[in-house]
Amino acid sequence: MNKDIEIKSALEMLITEVEPLSPVSLNLMDTLGYVLAEDIFSPLNIPPFDRSPLDGFAIRACDTVKATKDEPVTFKIIDFAAAGKPSKMVLGPYQAIRIMTGAKIPNGADLVVPFEETEFTEEWVKVFKTYNSNSNISFMGEDIKEGQKVLTKGEVINPPEIGILASVGKNKVLVYDRPKIAILTTGDELVDIDKPLEEGKILNSNSYTIAALVKRSGGVPYILPHCPDNLEKITNEITSALQWADILITTGGVSVGDKDYVMESFKKVCDKFLFWKVKMKPGTPLTAAKYRNKLMIGLSGNPAAAFITFEIFVKPVIKKLRGLEKVYPLQVESTLLSNFTKVRKQNRYVRAITYYDGGKFYTKLPDSHSSGVISSLAKVNSLLFIPAGMGPFTKGQKITVELLESEDLLP
Numbered sequence: 001m002n003k004d005i006e007i008k009s010a011l012e013m014l015i016t017e018v019e020p021l022s023p024v025s026l027n028l029m030d031t032l033g034y035v036l037a038e039d040i041f042s043p044l045n046i047p048p049f050d051r052s053p054l055d056g057f058a059i060r061a062c063d064t065v066k067a068t069k070d071e072p073v074t075f076k077i078i079d080f081a082a083a084g085k086p087s088k089m090v091l092g093p094y095q096a097i098r099i100m101t102g103a104k105i106p107n108g109a110d111l112v113v114p115f116e117e118t119e120f121t122e123e124w125v126k127v128f129k130t131y132n133s134n135s136n137i138s139f140m141g142e143d144i145k146e147g148q149k150v151l152t153k154g155e156v157i158n159p160p161e162i163g164i165l166a167s168v169g170k171n172k173v174l175v176y177d178r179p180k181i182a183i184l185t186t187g188d189e190l191v192d193i194d195k196p197l198e199e200g201k202i203l204n205s206n207s208y209t210i211a212a213l214v215k216r217s218g219g220v221p222y223i224l225p226h227c228p229d230n231l232e233k234i235t236n237e238i239t240s241a242l243q244w245a246d247i248l249i250t251t252g253g254v255s256v257g258d259k260d261y262v263m264e265s266f267k268k269v270c271d272k273f274l275f276w277k278v279k280m281k282p283g284t285p286l287t288a289a290k291y292r293n294k295l296m297i298g299l300s301g302n303p304a305a306a307f308i309t310f311e312i313f314v315k316p317v318i319k320k321l322r323g324l325e326k327v328y329p330l331q332v333e334s335t336l337l338s339n340f341t342k343v344r345k346q347n348r349y350v351r352a353i354t355y356y357d358g359g360k361f362y363t364k365l366p367d368s369h370s371s372g373v374i375s376s377l378a379k380v381n382s383l384l385f386i387p388a389g390m391g392p393f394t395k396g397q398k399i400t401v402e403l404l405e406s407e408d409l410l411p
C-alpha cells in the first residue's frame with residue numbers, strides 16, 4: 001500500500017486518475033461558469049455591415065475638400081437612417097443622410113460627420129473642414145471576421161464570453177459537464193444542524209463547508225445523509241453514491257481509531273487503492289481510491305484539515321474534470337504581517353488571510369492553526385506552505401502564498 005507519501009505524489013496520483021467529463025450541449029444562459037468543450041468560430045462578420053459609430057450626417061469625403069471654418073460646404077439632407085432602419089437612397093454629390101449610431105452606412109457615403117461638428121436645419125447641413133474618406137465608419141468584420149476563432153476550448157464561460165457567444169449566434173454551446181460530487185460525512189458524534197445536541201455530540205459542519213467548497217470549485221455538491229461509524233453502512237452509502245456521482249468525498253473516520261472505517265470501506269468498494277496518509281499537516285490521514293473512473297477521497301474529520309486538504313487535493317481534481325487545463329492555484333509573493341514561530345518536522349499548510357494594497361500582497365496569519373479549530377478559518381483566502389523544518393517566520397518577511405479564489409487571474 002502507498003502510505004505516508006509526499007504531497008506532490010498524492011496530487012499527481014489524483015490528477016492523473018481523472019479526465020475531463022463528457023461534453024454536453026447547453027442553452028447559452030445555462031453555461032455560465034462551465035468550460036468550453038469546443039472552439040467557437042464566428043459564422044458571420046461583426047459588425048455585419050459598415051455602420052455609423054456616431055449620430056450625425058453621412059456624406060462623401062470628396063465633397064468636403066474645400067470646406068473651411070469661414071467657408072463651410074452645405075449639403076442637402078435627403079433622408080434619415082437609424083439603427084435597424086437603413087436608408088434605401090444612394091447618396092449623390094453634396095447630399096447628406098442624417099444617420100444614427102448603429103445605422104448602416106448609406107450607399108455612396110464614405111464618411112460620417114458628428115452633429116457637434118456641423119450646423120444644420122431640417123433641410124441642410126454645413127460642414128466646416130475637410131475629412132478623410134472612411135472617417136467615423138465601423139467597417140464590416142472589423143470586430144470579428146466571418147470564420148474567425150473567437151473562443152477556445154478550455155476557456156471558462158464568464159459574462160464576457162456569454163456576450164461573445166451571443167454575438168455569434170450560439171444559442172447551444174458544447175461544454176464539459178460539471179462534476180457531481182457526493183459528500184458523505186461519517187461519525188457517531190454528528191448531528192444535523194437543525195437537531196438538538198445531546199451529550200458528546202457535535203453539529204455537522206463539514207457537509208456544509210465541503211459543499212460550499214465544491215460549489216466554489218465549479219462542481220455540483222450532493223450532501224448525503226451523514227453516516228454513523230459503521231463499516232457496512234458506510235460501504236453501502238459509498239457503493240450507491242458511486243453509481244451516479246463523479247467523485248465521492250468523505251470526512252472523518254480515516255485515522256487509526258477503533259471506529260475509523262472509511263479506508264476499509266474504500267478498500268472494499270474500489271478497483272484500485274491509491275494511498276493513505278500524506279506527509280503534511282493538517283489532514284495527514286488523507287486517503288484515496290478509485291472505482292471505475294471515479295475517485296473516492298477521504299478527508300480528515302477535523303474541520304480545518306478537511307478545508308485545507310480539499311483546497312490542495314480535491315479542487316485541482318474538480319477543475320480537471322471540468323475541462324480546465326490550469327488546475328493549480330495562483331501563487332503570489334507576499335509580505336508576512338504576523339510572526340510564526342513554530343518549526344515542525346512535518347510539511348504544513350497554514351491558513352492565511354491575504355490582501356492586495358498599493359501594488360503588493362500582504363498576509364496575516366490567524367492565531368490558531370489547530371486542525372480541529374474552525375473559528376480561525378474565518379476570512380481565510382490563501383494558504384502558506386511551510387516545508388518540514390522551515391521557520392520561524394517573522395513579520396516583514398517575504399513569503400509565497402497560494403490564493404484560493406483567483407482562477408480568473410491565472411496567466
Ligand SMILES: Nc1nc2c(c(=O)[nH]1)N[C@H]1C(S)=C(S)[C@@H](COP(=O)(O)OP(=O)(O)OC[C@H]3O[C@@H](n4cnc5c(N)ncnc54)[C@H](O)[C@@H]3O)O[C@H]1N2
Nearest residue numbers: 185187204205206207252253254255260283284300301302
Ligand atoms: N493515535 C492516533 N490518533 C490520531 C492520529 C494518529 O496519527 N494517531 N491522527 C490524528 C490526526 S492528524 C487527525 S487529522 C485525525 C483524523 O481523524 P479522522 O479523519 O478519523 O476524523 P475523526 O476522528 O472522525 O474526526 C476528527 C475530529 O473532527 C470532528 N468531526 C468529524 N466530522 C465532522 C463533521 N462532519 N463536522 C464537524 N466536525 C467533525 C470529530 O468530531 C473529531 O473531533 O485523527 C487524529 N488521531
Ligand code: MOO
Nearest residue numbers: 282283284305371
Ligand atoms: O493531520 Mo491532522 O488534521 O493534523 O489533526
